[in-house]
Amino acid sequence: MAKNNLKRKKFTRKLLHKYRLVILNEDTFEERLSFKLTRLNLFVSLTLSAIILIAATTIIIAFTPLREYIPGYSSAHLKRQATELAYKSDSLQQVLKINNQYLSAIKDVLSGRADTTGLSRDSIFQNPIMGEEIEPIEPSRADSLLREEVAQEDKYNVLPAATDNIDFSLFPPVKGSISETFDAGEKHYAIDIVVPKNTPVKSVADGRVIFSEWTAETGYVIIVKHQYGLLSVYKHNASLTKEQGESVLRGEVIATAGSTGEYTTGPHLHFELWNEAVPVDPEDYIDFD
Template structure:
């Protein structure tokens, strides 16, 4: 404790010890100015000067036009001029469009496609020629047949329309008869397709395997994530040929059908289809026959 007190007193003496700063004439050594200073006074003076300098700089940047010369700042006048130039540019485009329409009318008169009564500049302002009217055309037989074909393709397409992505269509995982269909009321969000044991199960579309494991209730299960928020689920398999994280192609074998798990009554594929986290009836998009 005594040592600490001595150290403090020593520091205090150093801070308060007085010094004299003298300004002398170099030739005559005559004293011109003199100041009494302490270390504490010098520290306080420097600190206050720094604070005042920072405050003055902040004020100049915030409240004076000098801030316009700082990179990254733009004046209100420049912004106003930019807005006015944008409006003028838009107006010039409109004038240019009307002039082009007027010149087009002159051309039509000179080529005999129109009479001089239509050659009136003011009429463009009243009824400007925007675009040619679209003529209604009755669809041909070939067009009707094409529309019918596209509608049939839409029946088995999970997308809103077949034209959204022509390359995207669903491949049947297996072929067989459906023993139990999709029933949302009974919470059976799948179709059960009866197949022989060890029948190859194929991916309905390109995607990535996000689950490939054994479960007590549904045996070997594999889930694949596809484009457009689509998920396909395959349950009760006898074996799995793809692991989690692998990429699969449309029609590629991913498992073999079986009868594993507690909730099974024989060899079949329990197939689910989910679109944007909502279960959908697979028979609306895939033909299993």
């Protein structure tokens, strides 16, 4: 017991034994600084310094941008940029789907199969229809038979289906001789008017351009939507003077006649008139002589 007490006292004396740390000028041996030290206060000072250093490092890593330079930590800028790119990617996918719908609708118009009453890029943006979000419903057998019967009866009976609501005068797009007339039975839903090349093509009424592009089959095509569900289509143009989305006035030049596209035999205007999504004979409404 006495031996243990002796060892403890000896250890305590070592901890509390005083030392002096002196800093001298090497050339003159002049004393610059001196410190009284013991093993105990040196140990305490080093421990406190280590704790402070660890705490400061933790704060820097957790609350300052310096953590970005430590391997394993991601950059806040990169995270923000990744989030913005994810939003942009989602928006672009949405716009791509809407544009595909719009181009599909335009394709149906050019081929004479479309319902054009709602053909507008703006209306598509306001009320987009995503095909994959609509649950398909299989028609019953009775419904399918009725639809087929009605389709066979009305296969070429397109004119009576149109409502004769064109109660305003239409301006002739061009003046010239008609080389091919409107024939629903032959699915020629237009008239072909022979005119010299670069003849100005004019809008038949006030409206808005919903399509103004080049197509391989019919060359430069421009489609104008008017009031009362009326749609006018001008094909095989040499050039277009209006772009999609622009408003046009009655009699305003929107293109120049030509002979562009695969389905053409010479300078002429292929002109279609659609009333409530049904093709009608333009000669019933416009004098081309």
